[in-house]
Amino acid sequence: MITCPYCFTKVAPGRIAFRCLGAGGRAKGCAPRPDTVLGAFRGGAGDPVLPPVFTARRAGRRAACPSCSRESAWRVCPSCHSRLPAEYCANPGKIVALVGAKHAGKSTYIAVLVHELMNRVGEELHSSIVPCDDRTIERYKQDFAGPLYGERKLLLSTQSAVASPRDPLVYLFTRTVGRLRRRTASLTLVLFDTAGEDLRQREMSELHLRYLSAADAVIFLLDPLELPGAHAALTGAARARSGTLAGDLMSDQMDVVARVTELLRGKSGKLTIPAAVALSKIDELRESMERQSALHRAREPIGALDLDDRDAVDEQVRSLLHQWEAGMIDRYLQQHYTTYALFGLSALGSVPEGEAVARSGIRPYRVEDPLLWLLYRFKMLHGVRR
Ligand SMILES: Nc1nc2c(ncn2[C@@H]2O[C@H](COP(=O)(O)OP(=O)(O)OP(=O)(O)O)[C@@H](O)[C@H]2O)c(=O)[nH]1
Ligand SMILES: [Mg+2]
Ligand SMILES: [Zn+2]
Ligand SMILES: [Zn+2]
Incomplete structure (x- = not known):
């Protein structure tokens, strides 16, 4: 089964649909027409005008259009008509769900994580990360990298999908592994x-439900500024910003x-499924943490998961949670997950200044840690003890 990464419907490989290539060059093909299914799924302005979708009796990599007989390798989800990238059909990878309360830092985290995977962490891991479709490229630029890295402004609060449905960002992350990197x-x-x-609505939208049930791993982001017990650990300025959502039910981490x-x-x-539970915005707390502690050190870029470092961070975050009277979170996770791990990270690396990122720039801190751990769980990264 392949899970459509856009609508999260499960599709048997033989049931994948095709889109006619239409006319092109000297080739004859079907005329484009409004695709109401795709239009309804995107829920936006108007239906995209594209050649028609057809199903094939024996669906392989390509199939002939029943109307114009032109061969097409343009595969689409039968349910929402989104294009299914060839790489994705060949290798339907793990779906990682990212969740967290309002204002927890999810969008900022996505923006910075992708940036790091493209650059620093990509180099370290000998990995590449490639957007699977044009909308991912566009959206990442427009909604994430543009404002944050271009204008150095904080991201706007994400609109509810009820009001404006959004496509996920879909990336193919590839590592060369094995001896001789073959x-x-x-x-x-x-x-x-x-x-x-x-994530808080009583009637969570069907799309969100499908997304969560398709997940092979989940990353929870917890905002320490909204954990009541963490208050004392915050520096003056952070204390002033914290607890602003206290009256807001949605902020309950x-x-x-x-x-x-x-x-x-x-x-x-x-x-x-593995659950990575991360305290975001850890930069706000660093002053109150012991200098020798694991969360005060940067991770060493050794191209593997440092299991000793992992244990130390896990232990420190656990003790922070307990210190903050948020030990319940830890106990709850232990009861409900066979595998979970605790993290502390900061996407921005320093406290923002008003609506802008700090003048010192974006200096992410341990943002890749949850992903490295998931890669390790999925046997795509070695673990080492030192
Ligand atoms: N100090 C610090 N603040 C951060 C960091 N990341 C995010 N923030 C702050 O948290 C705010 C919310 O971040 P977002 O990424 O928009 O949070 P979100 O979870 O996407 O929020 P919604 O889309 O509204 O659910 C930002 O405007 C920043 O003020 C960080 O790494 N450090
Ligand atoms: Mg957001
Ligand atoms: Zn779909
Ligand atoms: Zn056709």
């Missing part, structure tokens, strides 16, 4: 930028974890 292993990262409130877990669980028993 093999490659890939992972499809489907990053669906949810608005905090979408734990509640999102519980809601999402309930949804994922379905049946009884512990969840077996």
